[in-house]
Amino acid sequence: MSDREQNQNEDRELEQMRNLLKSAVPPRIDAEPRRDLWPQVLRRLDNAPERVPWWDWVLLGGAIVAACAFPGVLPALLYHL
Amino acid sequence: MNKHLYLRAYLAGIAVPTMFLLVAVMPGYTILRYVFNFPVPVERVIMFPMAVVPNLWGLWNIVFVAWREKLRMPIGLHGLLLVFLLAPLGITLVSLLDFSVPHIVLSALPVLAPVALIAYYLAWKYLVNGLNGVLGIA
Numbered sequence: 001m002s003d004r005e006q007n008q009n010e011d012r013e014l015e016q017m018r019n020l021l022k023s024a025v026p027p028r029i030d031a032e033p034r035r036d037l038w039p040q041v042l043r044r045l046d047n048a049p050e051r052v053p054w055w056d057w058v059l060l061g062g063a064i065v066a067a068c069a070f071p072g073v074l075p076a077l078l079y080h081l
Numbered sequence: 082m083n084k085h086l087y088l089r090a091y092l093a094g095i096a097v098p099t100m101f102l103l104v105a106v107m108p109g110y111t112i113l114r115y116v117f118n119f120p121v122p123v124e125r126v127i128m129f130p131m132a133v134v135p136n137l138w139g140l141w142n143i144v145f146v147a148w149r150e151k152l153r154m155p156i157g158l159h160g161l162l163l164v165f166l167l168a169p170l171g172i173t174l175v176s177l178l179d180f181s182v183p184h185i186v187l188s189a190l191p192v193l194a195p196v197a198l199i200a201y202y203l204a205w206k207y208l209v210n211g212l213n214g215v216l217g218i219a
Contacts, residue, residue: 044215056203063199072189073196075113078106079130080167080197081098081204 086218087143093212094142097204098135106130126180129171137167142209146218156213160205164197 067073110127113119145159152159175182213219 041215044217047214052207056206059199060203063196063203066192066196070189070192072183072185072187073193074109075183076186076189076193077197077200078109079126080164080171081101081106081130081134081200 086146089216089218090142090146090213091139093216093218094209095135095139096212097208098130098138102130102135121181121183125178126175129174133170133174134167137163137170138209141166142213146213155206156210157202157206160209161198161202163205164194164201168194168197 067077110123114121114123141160141163145154145156148154174180210219
């Protein structure tokens with residue numbers, strides 16, 4: 001094989017390799033959002049809070065009373081939170 | 082906001098115990114241990130509330146988001162079930178590390194189960210659900 005043929009083969013292999021790499025790597029997409037999302041987060045935070053039913057207040061009160069009556073509950077509860 | 086649903090679910094789940102850890106758990110344990118000389122080497126088991134609990138909350142919220150269409154379970158009830166996973170894990174870790182649980186904690190164990198269930202139910206129903214709403218996955 002002459003030097004010229006060898007160079008042509010190498011160029012062809014390089015071109016194939018370049019095409020393979022291009023097909024394997026996905027095109028770069030701009031990761032930044034198109035608009036500022038913070039106002040949307042603030043709007044959601046400002047939405048009217050969920051109404052708390054009475055039984056949830058009873059549960060919360062019961063848990064607080066139990067924790068006050070048995071303070072040993074607190075370290076174990078903190079350990080699991 | 083439809084991208085990375087599970088990543089957002091993980092972040093919403095992990096946020097609550099992480100904030101609670103900074104605000105209540107770490108200061109509480111530090112004050113007990115170094116101000117009041119509480120004779121318990123808490124630093125041996127602190128890894129559990131610092132690493133295991135927040136990550137499990139995040140993963141549990143991913144499970145909720147992934148299965149909510151199939152199971153249709155309220156998020157408070159779903160969060161409450163996490164106690165049944167975390168409590169055995171915590172007890173196993175304590176026993177493996179040969180950690181001596183103070184008597185005051187042992188005597189309060191029968192009360193701990195209902196209090197923990199209520200705390201988890203309320204935390205998931207209001208805090209995690211609220212964060213899910215803010216992140217657009219409620």
